[in-house]
Amino acid sequence: MTDLVRDEFANHSMYSDGDIDSNQTDNPALGALVDRRLSRRATILGGARATGAAVFGSTLLTACGGEDSPFSLTSNDSATGTIVATAGSMVDISAPSSGTAGSGPSTSGLTISQIDGSPVTLLSDEGLPGSFIAPAVSRPTEFSFSVMKDGRRVERKVKVEPAKLKFKAVDKNITDEVTVPKGYSVAILTALGDPILAGVPAFQNDGTDANYAGRIGDHGDALYYFGLGVKTGRRDDNSSLRGILAQNHENLNIQYLHPNGPTTSASGTRPEEEAMKEIEAHGVSFVEIRDTAKLGSGEGSRKGGDGGKKIPSTWEFVQGGPLNRRVTPNTPTEIYGPVRGSDLLKTKFSPAGTAGRGTINNCANGVTLWASLLTCEENWAFYFLRSGDDAQRSPEELVALRRYGVTSSTGNYGWASVSASAWPQDVFDKWDARAKTDDPADAVTDYRNEPNQYGWVVEIDPYNPNAAPRKRTALGRFAHEGAWLGKITRGRPVSVYMGDDSRNEYFYKFVSAAKWDPQDALAEDRLAVGDKYLDNGTLYVARFNEDGTGTWLPLVFGQVPNPAGYEFADQADILVHARLAADAVGATTMDRPEWTATNPVTGEVYLTLTNNRASSRPITAVNAPNPRFYNDPSPASANNYGNPNGHIVRIRERESNPGATRFTWDVYLFGADSQDPDQPGVDRNISELGNANDFSSPDGLWFSRPQNAGGQVAPLAWIQTDDGSMDDRTNDQMLVAFPGKVGDGDRITVGGMDAAGMASSQQTVMGTAATSANLRRFLVGPNECEITGVDSTPDGRTLFVGIQHPGEDGTPDAPSSNWPQSQSGNQSGRPRSGVVAITKDDGGVVGL
Structure with missing residues (x-):
């Protein structure tokens, strides 16, 4: 997800996280070429600016929360005597205080019953x-209550109005801490190195720590909260007091992982101990967490990171919890779906092509309705050593390997160079993907096919630590950013939406053959349910048309033409080489397709497009879903042409059917720096962003859970950034929005200009422009971090947010961030990726 390529140590780094373009096809950016007139854009959709509404309360009923202060309290509506509150706010019905002014109301002897309205x-x-x-509520709605106090009975009416963004937007800033609005508190929950398995010692954070198979890993990315029954410790989807926090661990701030940074011998080999530490710090973690304010501290409960010094936290993780687990690149996995047993997956470790080891570069995720995690392997290709064996490869193999970027002469971090003594040699040899002979039958004697074991969506049961993760090959192989299910309806298929996070790659959808049976949602054998819905079906890729419609193109053997230099053998071949299949059918290339998210009410699907560069998409290749081309100078370069600020596209399936092959689409939001000057003929701040809501490079995306007011009626969308263009003004951030619906805007024409002065004019379809009422900045992170990963408790009253790679450009001797220590005012120590727990001081739903 991080938009960078950096040298982490000599000859072994060159880690690239999606900032690449391996699509060298001549695919047009749209299904059909169009005449692009070189003129100024014709029109921009405007919009009225909305203002926040007042919140009313009384001594008998208080509605907390306000736009300018954490507790905005005004008098009764004297005309009606009705108390007014907004959805998601905390309402307090209590007797008048008998104490001095400002003291809290007494609830002794208070009896309340509801008379009218939904319970x-x-x-x-x-x-x-x-x-x-x-x-x-969708419109102002009254609720009536009977209040008994000291023998007196009064009837009170509460009018609840639709949800509003009531917090004051957080200012852009470059401070080494997580900043949230007034009226909210933030605390550290977990951080890199926290011990989650029993017996693992406390983290020293000086590079000497080992056994990352028992600790929280590095570069925490997407996360999800799985509820646990307070007393039973079993699955409870509505529990907001105790749960399992699942988190991906995408990559490494490798310079801080060892005492003096990573080392390489004179012969070019890596030390075994360092390499194993790096391997184990990847993968996925599962750790029990609990709200100790309501439950008390359980045995082994610990505050994460630097929590508890100055900032109170009611949430702690439980070391040694029975469901705590680490899944690393060494964890046994199983291959499921159409590619199981294919010759393309046969290796020395699994001559049958049915088993593998581990998962790596886990980026975004998804969750199923049967409560399993879908973790996604993104930039796996760069971990493999694979060069110098062209003579042992067939011409078709070379086409496929180059299309996926499996071309490194060392592999990330040089793991294949290790000569092992403490661990089996095989766990390092598997990163050497060179073919030792030119006989395909010899694939079971080396690891030439090991790259084909990666690039999948992996299903994991968080409630069964003994169940091996299953790689769901029916969903295709590419640089999976995430895999989010569409809205599920009884009797209709299950759909999964996926972005391929590299420049000029594609947007995919999988549709199950099986129709949804609600009884499967509560099945005990969750992976068996996954077998039913995720192993059989059709993989599609999207083609966006200029008129705001689109088509899902099936990637089915016999229906996909062979691309240049490659001939598909069967359906397994198409799924292993989904990029080649998408090339062949003429899918629409996109500006780095990343996270997907489904609006739980409308079922519309959102896709973040982080950015693109002129070197990958020149001005002649703009298209309707990727219409912008301009320069946004960054701190690193005065020439930053392309679409450096990114945008978000959303789609609505025809008849809201997840199995539909037609859809409509528009551009929901365009990122931009509102402080950049206008340039004649160039449309940059198309969504009319201002200081309260401008952003760059949208990446993480999530809708509030449907169990609480934030995810009902008009669900909140949370947008997280991974920015390299606006970071001279602000650290990465998270915004919250009411996003509207597909079609709520109009057609516009977008003008652009490249470095040579060539102009473009591209028509597109745009949603309603942003205002302070429908989009605000909620959070800004610490120095050099990326904000990625977000979920909440089912009740929406605690929000969990991931802070990835703070201080990524520093060194052990001179770290460029001290977070999470700096959250408590401690400006020392190595930075650590972590998760924060955010709560609203009045106890209401976060964001409302």
Whole structure:
């Protein structure tokens, strides 16, 4: 996800995280070429600026939260006597205080019952007998309550209005801490190196720590909270007090992982101990967490990172929890789906082509309705040594290897160079993907096919640590950013939406052959349910048309023409080489397709397109879904031409059917720096962003959970950035939005200009422009980090956010961030990726 290529140490780094273009086909950017007139754009959709609404309260009922302060409280609506609150806010029904001014109301002897309106849940189990969370509503809705206090009975009406963004937008800043709005608190939950397995010692953070197979890994990415019953410790999708936090670990800040950074011998080999530490710091972690304010600290509970010094945290992780688990590149895995047993997956480790080891470069994720995790292997290709064996490869093999970028002369971090003594030699040899002979039958004697074991969506059961992860090959092999399910309906197929995170790659969809049976949602054998819905079906790739419509093109053997230099043998071949198949059918190339997210109410699917460069997509290749071309000078370069700020596309399936082969689309938002000057003939800030909501390079994307007001009626969308263009003004950030619907805007024409002065004019379809009412900055992260990974408790009252690679450009002697220590004011120590828990001080739904 990080948009960079950097030398981490001599000859062994060159880690590239999606900032590449291995698509050398002549595919047009659209299904059909169009006449692009070179003129100024014709029109831009405007929009009225909305303002925040006042929140009303009283001594008997308080509606907390406001745009300019954490507790905005005004008088009753004197005309009606009705109390007004907004969806998601904390409402407190209590008797007038008998104490001095400013003291809290007494709830002794208070009895409350609801008279009218949809039932609400009073928070009596939290010691708040007169409080509830205002429910989601589509229009102002009244609720009536009977309040008994000291023998007196009064009736109170509460009018709940639709949800609003009430917090004051966080200012752009470059400070080494996580900044959130007034009225919110942030605390460290977990961080790199925290011990999650029993017996693993506390983290020293000086490069001497080992056994990362028992610790939180590095570069935390996408995350998900799986609920646990408070007493049973079993799956409970609605538990907001105890759960399992699953998190991907994409890559490494390798300079901080060892005492003095990584080392390489004079002969070019890596030390075994260092290499194993690096390998184990990748993968996925599962750790039990609990709200200790309500449950108390369980045995082994610990605050993560630097938590607890100055900032109170009610959440802790439980070391040695029975479901705690690390999945690393060494963990046994199983191959499932159409590619299982294919010759393309046969290796020395698995001559049958049915088993493998581990998962790596896990980026975004997804979750199933049957409560399993879908973790996604993104930039796996660069970990393999694979050069110098062209003579042992067939011409078709070379076409495929080059299309996926499996061409390194060392592999990331040089793991294939290790001469092992403490660990089996085989765990290092597998990163050497060179063919030792030119006989295909000898594939079972080396690891020439090992790269084909990666690039998949991997399903893991978080509630069964003994179940081996399953690689779901029906979903295709590429640089998977994420895999998010579409809206699921009884009797219709299950769909999975996926971006291929590299420049000029594609947007994919898988549609199951099986139709959804709601009884499967609660099955105990979750991976068996995955077998049913994820192993058989059709993989499609998207073609976007200029008129705002699109087509899903099936990648089915017999229907896909052979690309230049390659001939598909069967369906397994197409799935292993999905990029080649997408090339052949004429799919639309996109500006780095990254996260997908599904609106839980409308079912519309959103896709972040992080950015693109002129070197990959020149001005002559702009297209309707990727229409911009301009220069946004960055701190690193005065020439930053292309689409450096990125945008977000959304689609609506025809008849809202996940199995449809037609869709409509528009561009929901264009990223931009609102402070950059306008350039004649160039359309840059198309979404009319301002200081409260401008952003660059959208990456992470998530909708609030449907169990709470944030995910109902008009769900909140959370947008996270991975920026290299706007970081002279602000660290990476997270915004929250009410995103509207496909078609709520209009057609526009976008003008652009390249470094040579050539102009472009591209028509596209754009959503309603942003305002402070529908898009605001909620969080800014510490120095040199990326904001990635977000989820909440089911009740929406705690938000978990990932902070990845703070201080990535520093050194052990001069770290460029001290986070998470700096969150508590400690400006020392090596930086660590981590997860923060964010709560609203009044106890309401985060974001509302």
